[in-house]
Amino acid sequence: MPTETVAGVDWAGGAWLAVVFDGDSKPEPRLERNLEALWNDGVDRMLVDVPIGLPDDAATLAKREAVDSAARSAAERPSSVFPVPSRGACEAARNGADYETVSERNRADLDKGLSRQSYHIAPAVGEVDAFLCEDEAARDRVLEAHPEVCFRGLNGSPLERSKTTAPGVGERLDALDGHLAGPGAALGRICRGLTDAPAAVADAADPTVDDAVDALGLAVVARRPVDELRFLPDGAEYRDGEGIPMRMAYWSAARLA
Numbered sequence: 001m002p003t004e005t006v007a008g009v010d011w012a013g014g015a016w017l018a019v020v021f022d023g024d025s026k027p028e029p030r031l032e033r034n035l036e037a038l039w040n041d042g043v044d045r046m047l048v049d050v051p052i053g054l055p056d057d058a059a060t061l062a063k064r065e066a067v068d069s070a071a072r073s074a075a076e077r078p079s080s081v082f083p084v085p086s087r088g089a090c091e092a093a094r095n096g097a098d099y100e101t102v103s104e105r106n107r108a109d110l111d112k113g114l115s116r117q118s119y120h121i122a123p124a125v126g127e128v129d130a131f132l133c134e135d136e137a138a139r140d141r142v143l144e145a146h147p148e149v150c151f152r153g154l155n156g157s158p159l160e161r162s163k164t165t166a167p168g169v170g171e172r173l174d175a176l177d178g179h180l181a182g183p184g185a186a187l188g189r190i191c192r193g194l195t196d197a198p199a200a201v202a203d204a205a206d207p208t209v210d211d212a213v214d215a216l217g218l219a220v221v222a223r224r225p226v227d228e229l230r231f232l233p234d235g236a237e238y239r240d241g242e243g244i245p246m247r248m249a250y251w252s253a254a255r256l257a
Contacts, residue, residue: 008218053246090126153252
């Protein structure tokens with residue numbers, strides 16, 4: 001039986017939404033402005049839905065694109081995996097630079113511009129990157145994961161509906177059957193628990209139901225024994241210029257790619 005404290009973490013547009021399992025306990029939601037604060041509160045392993053391992057030149061970009069290509073193939077939902085900004089672009093975004101400045105920095109680093117979708121998540125990506133650049137011991141326990149890949153693995157077959165629709169939420173709850181007792185009740189517990197989030201944090205974010213579903217799915221995978229986790233790309237061991245692993249964790253009865 002699991003005894004570790006693990007978390008699935010999703011960026012909720014101003015704060016981190018974490019679903020935490022403390023050993024055999026029921027899932028509990030946490031809303032934190034700072035990911036490091038969650039980590040320092042006794043979490044043994046977390047799966048985070050942001051890119052980890054950032055490109056800063058053509059060589060590291062090729063590695064990063066191999067990771068993302070494997071995720072697109074595994075999830076069979078290509079549009080859910082968007083291009084990753086460079087480390088320099090993420091640093092600029094964290095410092096409050098506007099879209100044009102961040103996109104130009106990305107172009108200087110990687111010879112390509114940046115979508116606005118990537119720009120909006122770049123500060124969160126940069127926060128995780130800065131944390132892992134400083135804390136080498138966390139690099140094997142703070143893992144990148146993509147919800148669509150995780151749900152595809154848990155489901156055993158491709159998902160057909162968007163997570164932003166009611167049928168899509170239902171499809172993902174069905175995927176959790178057999179991996180979590182009462183997934184619908186667990187989602188309700190998480191959503192209700194968020195009403196008690198500290199006002200200073202809650203005012204910075206407005207988590208959606210699909211944010212909660214994503215964090216729950218990641219947390220369920222994080223509960224698996226660490227030696228059962230699989231990684232994309234299969235058989236590859238990529239690292240970025242800072243030595244941070246570039247890979248995506250998931251669980252499935254069979255390899256996805």
